[in-house]
Amino acid sequence: MSGLFITGTDTGVGKTVVSAGLALTLRAAGVDVGVMKPFATEGVRRGGRLVSMDALYLMAAAGSDDDPSLVTPLCLEEPLAPGVAAERAGVDVDLAAIGAAYRALAARHDFVIVEGVGGVAVPVKGRVMVADLRDLFPLPMWVVARPNLGTINHTALTVEYAQARGWDVTGIVLNGLDAHSAGVAEETNPGAIEELTRKPIVAVLPRLHGVSVGRMAIDGLGEAFTAALADGVLASLHIDA
Ligand SMILES: Nc1ncnc2c1ncn2[C@@H]1O[C@H](COP(=O)(O)OP(=O)(O)O)[C@@H](O)[C@H]1O
Numbered sequence: 001m002s003g004l005f006i007t008g009t010d011t012g013v014g015k016t017v018v019s020a021g022l023a024l025t026l027r028a029a030g031v032d033v034g035v036m037k038p039f040a041t042e043g044v045r046r047g048g049r050l051v052s053m054d055a056l057y058l059m060a061a062a063g064s065d066d067d068p069s070l071v072t073p074l075c076l077e078e079p080l081a082p083g084v085a086a087e088r089a090g091v092d093v094d095l096a097a098i099g100a101a102y103r104a105l106a107a108r109h110d111f112v113i114v115e116g117v118g119g120v121a122v123p124v125k126g127r128v129m130v131a132d133l134r135d136l137f138p139l140p141m142w143v144v145a146r147p148n149l150g151t152i153n154h155t156a157l158t159v160e161y162a163q164a165r166g167w168d169v170t171g172i173v174l175n176g177l178d179a180h181s182a183g184v185a186e187e188t189n190p191g192a193i194e195e196l197t198r199k200p201i202v203a204v205l206p207r208l209h210g211v212s213v214g215r216m217a218i219d220g221l222g223e224a225f226t227a228a229l230a231d232g233v234l235a236s237l238h239i240d241a
Pocket residue numbers: 008010011012013014015016017018175176177205206207208209211212213214
């Protein structure tokens with residue numbers, strides 16, 4: 001089984017952009033990529049049903065024509081943690097069904113990219129959090145973090161927390177580096193994070209004008225992500241092809 005679970009230090013940190021960038025990079029290398037956004041919130045109504053912009057963006061990047069019910073088995077409307085949104089909507093979160101959807105996608109593709117929701121301590125059902133889903137998604141994990149001041153703390157906490165719950169964190173992506181405003185924090189953070197967490201920074205992705213999940217704008221993302229990847233990262237992904 002090969003793939004990655006992409007989490008982040010926060011919501012809005014760039015999990016969708018990084019997941020889509022990786023999907024585009026793998027696709028360009030001839031890999032059949034599947035994508036999944038198992039717990040989506042902020043669903044938008046299209047033709048009487050809720051759809052996830054994250055899922056649409058990921059599917060466009062991967063060239064996926066999988067059934068949306070497999071890609072996003074749970075899509076909720078309110079912009080809240082999924083566990084909270086589900087409770088308020090009176091929806092039972094069927095974790096077994098979400099696991100089955102993942103296995104169906106994994107059987108169909110060489111590599112599956114699963115985008116988490118929020119960060120690792122976000123509730124998905126009652127007291128079950130993202131970090132508790134290791135058995136559902138038996139994948140290595142990447143952590144997406146911001147590049148600027150404050151990121152050492154959030155990244156170290158996230159890595160530690162995920163590892164304590166059994167995840168193998170194999171990479172950290174610093175996303176959204178703005179070359180114009182970057183200073184000494186952005187310069188020293190990668191080294192400090194690698195030293196503290198003992199995990200590799202697998203990419204530092206710049207802020208890309210023209211890339212937007214909300215506007216479904218993806219031009220140039222694949223090339224930029226490929227260029228941002230550290231040497232040897234693709235080879236380390238153990239693609240099943
Ligand atoms: N490297 C980047 N360059 C430009 N815009 C970005 C970049 N990363 C994220 N964004 C934008 O920031 C917002 C949040 O990113 P997103 O990937 O949706 O975060 P998350 O999935 O962690 O919530 C989106 O509107 C996205 O388009």
